[in-house]
Amino acid sequence: MSKYVKELVTRDIQRRLDGVEDAVVVSCVGMDANTTNELRGELGKKDIHMLVVKNSLARRATEGTxxxxxxEGATGQVGVCWGATDFVSLVKEIVKLDKDSEKYEKFVAGGGVMDGEKLxxxxxxxVxxxxxxxxxxxxxxxxxxxPGATLSAAMLGPGKMLNSQIKQKGEGDE
Structure with missing residues (x-):
């Protein structure tokens, strides 16, 4: 890959990951194109994005973020997943796909970053x-x-008990 093409790809990765604070790094090496596409669709339903990149280009694109x-320490191609409603939901979905799904057996959660710290x-x-x-x-x-429910019950309890006693007395006189 020429230096110019690497620079273009790096800028595209930077643009896509702009504003991403937390992410999960996965390995999907060995998955065929159809399976990868199904995986992306399944993740997309939960508002999770996945980008498969060469680790050196990803390192260069995310430098200083x-x-x-x-x-750090990644080798070969890696998938970067981000999105969902919050980071914990993202991690729950990725870990679930990693251990449960036989369909995506080559999908492996490798780590990630939360609040700037490596996981x-x-x-x-x-998590x-x-x-x-x-x-x-x-x-x-x-x-x-x-506490409000407890206070309400404490305040209404004696009144309900008095009401019950008055009702019993009223029914007893008939």
Whole structure:
């Protein structure tokens, strides 16, 4: 590849990864074109993007960015996945495809980068066990509403008990 072509490809990678803060690096070496296309379609349904690049070009394109540590030590072609609603959802989907799917047996999660720090494959598996953004929001809402529900029950409880006793007395006189 000529120097000019490398520069064009590098600029294209920079453009595509512009604004990406967190990403997962995968290996899909040995997958045929149809399987790769199916994989891209499946990831696309979940708003996950995948770009397969030569590691040296990716290193050059991401130099000085938060994504750069993901390519340290990478060899050959690598796939870069980013997107989804949040990083945990992205990692959960990638790890699920890595271990569960027999269809994509050559799809292997190799690592990634989160908040500028490199993650290895074990780190990705650990992150995949974290609650996603939606799960965190629901837990937070439950914690916010919990004390209010307890207070409401404490305030309404004696009134309901008095109402029940009055109703029983009223029915007993008939």
């Amino acid at each position: 938060n994504v750069a540590p993901a390519f 290895d494959a074990d780190g990705l598996k650990a 995949s066990k974290w609650p996603s953004r939606e799960e965190q929001i629901s837990m937070l809402v439950g914690q916010i509403l919990g």
